[in-house]
Amino acid sequence: MSDQKGSYQQGPDPKGADIPRLQPSATVSLLDPSKDPRPAQGAGANLLFLREEEIRLAQDLLFFAYRDFTNAADVILEELELGRAHHRALHFIGRNPGITVSDLLTILRITKQSLARVLTVLMEQGYVGQAQGRSDRRQRLLSLTPAGQALERRLFERQRERLLAAYREAGGAAVDGFRRVMRGIMDEQARAYLDQSDPNEPKAKRA
Amino acid sequence: MSDQKGSYQQGPDPKGADIPRLQPSATVSLLDPSKDPRPAQGAGANLLFLREEEIRLAQDLLFFAYRDFTNAADVILEELELGRAHHRALHFIGRNPGITVSDLLTILRITKQSLARVLTVLMEQGYVGQAQGRSDRRQRLLSLTPAGQALERRLFERQRERLLAAYREAGGAAVDGFRRVMRGIMDEQARAYLDQSDPNEPKAKRA
């Protein structure tokens, strides 16, 4: 532990080289509880503390959670010389077998040319297969080959571990809250996609 | 507890506009409930459905929520010819005034060279200022100028709207769950950073 980062010297440093422990002065000034503008309202039972700091914390949460979650699969991707873009395509094709190219584009919100780059590789390597649309033969219906399913599963397992641990730690009620908030953050379009994609949630089953 | 988000009607086809409505057959086959491997465990009232589908849903949630959340600030960034990387730097400098370059690097997990690129612009445009470290004069302590604070606030407001709406919709309990799960997803290092950064939260961890 020869290298003390910065000029802080306080207590037992848990891990020499990881966490930037910022100057307490700086940090504290930012979060000074004495200037907590929280109004002392006594309305409903579960009132929200919609202070600025709460929102800023959420920004942090999204950044770190997303970063580390996506990162979980990188080890595998690297050894196969694939990138995250490939993983994303694999994921959504796996979740929507028989999806058309244009539908996939709409989900990913990237251009045809960007998708082509990853799709070409995935097909060349035998992870994704095409089939001509039955009703519209211009369409190319995408799906995972057995190899693609296997790869997707390997990638999935890595992320699953993380999620599982987080879910266990947080508890079932928290998981429900997590889902609700995440849904609320995304666009209406994405919410609609999820509703339609998961026949469990929308209790409207059809034939 | 289940949030009945209303059902979508199958009426006119979703052409062009937004959501790719996938072939029901394809979707359903993926989510066949008949092969639900959910174990009949009895660990308390709120047992978790740790089925595969739940985890895969979370993958979707993270993708869409992160995408749309970060996207919220893009309009402003674009007119200033800045990118998301600039926003990230601005955010973390704003949240940690007086942060050193190396601490910022640790938080962002990028290289010095990558950071230099955005930091140079931010300083040239007068959004970020430097100060020599007092105890260690090699350090450059970064902080937002008034202009930087103003810009950061503009960006913040856009994201805030989204979060606020999501928080209101989901309710206070859900927000707490959201935070817990998000914390659980990220690395220990990131959790430690958050704990140390926010003197409110850090309490006895994990029961």
Added chain:
DNA sequence: AAAGTAAGTCAACAAAGCTGACGTAATGCG
């Protein structure tokens, strides 16, 4: 005085977006 550390910088390269311009089937409609 020597070694190590914080920060800056040049140069080259990679991943994954983007726009623009076309080409080719297949579909749909007047």
Added chain:
DNA sequence: CGCATTACGTCAGCTTTGTTGACTTACTTT
């Protein structure tokens, strides 16, 4: 039928943001 439209593919070039590697310049530490 014939022509416009649509779904998909592809070439070419550019942008953003990340990476290595190789130094340099100040300080600090030993």
